Amino acid sequence: MATRNFYWERAVTEQITITRLGAKADGVAESASGPVFVPYVLPGETVTIERDGPRANLVSVDAPSPERGAPFCPYFGTCGGCATQHMREGFYRSWKHGIVAHTLRQARIETSIEPLVDAHGEGRRRVTLHVRFPDRAMHVGYMAARSHHVIEIDHCPIAVPALQRQAPVIARAIGKHLSAARKPLDIQITAAETGFDVDVRGHGPLKDQDRLSLIDLAADLDLARLSIHGDVIVERRPPAIPMGRAAVVPPAGSFLQATRLGEETLARFVLEACERTKRVADLFSGCGPFALRLAEKMEVHAVEGDKGAIAALDKAARATPGLRRVTSEARDLFRRPLLGPELNAFDAVVIDPPRAGAEAQARQLAASKVPLIVSVSCDPATFARDATILIAGGYRLERVIPVDQFKYSPHVEVVGVLKREAVKKRR
Template sequence: MTSIVTIARLGAQADGIADAPGGQIFVPFTLPGERVNVAVSGKKADIVALLDPSPLRVTPPCRHFGDCGGCSIQHLEQQAYRDWKRQNLIDALRARGIEIEVDALVECPPHSRRRAALTARKTEKGLLLGFNAALSHRIVDLEECPVMLPSIVEQLDMLRGLGLLVAQTKEPFRMAVTQSASGLDVATDDSGALEGPARQAAVEYCIANGIARLSVDGEIIVEPKKPVIMIDGVAVIPPPGAFLQAVENAEHVMAKLVVEHLRKAKRVADLFSGIGTFALRLARQSEVHAAEGDAPALAALDRGFRYGDGLKRVTIEKRDLFRRPLTYKELDLKFDGLVFDPPRAGAEDQARQIARSTVQRVAAVSCNPITLARDLSILIEGGYVLKRVVPVDQFLWSSHLETVALLEKPKKRR
């Protein structure tokens, strides 16, 4: 069924929202004020014809936009885009009763993403390599990408050649590509067991093409050069497929905010520490205890600390903070500063323990405004005062947003 609708507003997921007699209709790739002929299916609709375009509509910088599911909002004028993204965070906070003047959006430039999780599939015509189309398993074979570093985009054909050698299945598989200081670090999952001549061919291909490391399902196949990530002058070698902040510039901005906020803390807890993005920087000024459930990531952090210069003591603890958060008693006993950077699900149980603690300064880092708002509301209810909220746009042209929130708990008068 087709109908003509007017887009009333832009939703948090970047869909245009039209108010219809039967309820809201979500129309991807539309903007407020636009009249659109759409084909409606339930609450979703696809554009048949754009009748009256918005004056804020711009030409997307990528030929794949609208098909590739990697970006959802390249068609909005830049200032309006910045305002929309910041407003999403404001709305998430307000939904939890949190009113604060949110900082202006910290922008990240195009062509700056150093890590990409691509999907690949071997076909009779070659290797498809790219991102899935929105709400689909169909792979959009990339020819360009204005988000990723040019050093990755320029090697897509080389990566296709590697994928053909690695793929031991015709099913789709994941290929994570990271630009390290020593070359590309490539990790595949679900590409099939790599053995015999195929394994040797992949090894030779990596060496010939300057790939720093190739891993398959967590096993290092070849590592001609250690894939080094520099964290404030400390060389860290992440395990295969390790979490890494997507944009190096965004990482610097977030780390500077955290380090400055915790500058007076003598002993800091870094929860969900990963490979040491914050811990190794904080160790320039404080003793740090890093807790993380991923043992290989912790081991990488520990090696970086042991070979780093001028760092105060860093201790590590393998701990599932979802099942066994650090208790308020543990926090009170040892720490006067804390940073936590959980996955998208947030850290509700850990936040409840922090809220009961006397840790004076807390920095919360999150890639999900909804769960961040929930966790902040818990901390505020526990007596913390929210001092600053900074949105960082390291997920360019998508609905995702990184945020740093800084809190303090006033000391109780005796």
């Protein structure tokens, strides 16, 4: 296997032995000048590299590990989207489980960790392709690792079948349509139940004539919705996403779990933890993947800083028969976390913050009387930080479940179930 990144200027070729993997899936080798980081390698392998400083470019694998497998994507090693297709499944699962275990050990959290749950399903239901004009030609694809160089692709095997070949077709058509401005474009394409939902970033405001021509293009491509920076150009069909009994139309370009199975898996663990509760607060609720499913059995108060997302949740709740009472609140939980008296009205709190975690809200929860907290996180490090705060406040971390929604990447999600051991005495 030989790979080459496009940010290299001067390099020294040498042969080294990989000793371990880092958290980002790079192999680590020790040298006289310090650690060297090499992508697409495994512990114990002898490899030839080119390097300039601590980061290296893999030239060849000279003595492969028995844990090395054959990548299934022809772009692996050049496209920066996947980092682990060279790992055999057993090794991969052990390594990913180990990321969570190592992070919790570093935080001095002692608890058992359940087996890694595969939540890839059919694949990613959303991809972002890049359109660039570094020369006279238009280039469409994914970025190379640690680079702004576009690797052109004609299909993406880790996407859902509907997106695998159609996403590059859509991105090229839109890029060509907007090529006169020669601006760098990022085109986010989501496979919704009713068709493709496309949001284009990087172009800026459009003239009326351009908007009209994009409406025609959306019809030619049979898009459900087309938007520029979240500004809807045309919605030919509402791009609905099922969430339990409900069907939600998220705001253009808003957050959505990467895979359908990933969302369903995370929601299943949340529902299992909350099954005996009557009133739940869903904090950082987004457009409702947990709240709307919880509302099939209990009352829910959803809180989210994105006004468009909370409005979509509220609309879906009102349109879905048979749900329990759902209330919603647009609130910046980083600046205005729910306080103790507000939190104490609930039997359970579900919290699913962005990658930065929810330190301010965790501190308020730690001082509350809430009996049950379900913490969902896309970052083990901030999960551990917030869990440490809760444990210090009197909670016990009873379950930790790693969920592999972002397969073939270093990212791993975590679901943690925390129960209050005893209400703290207050002076």
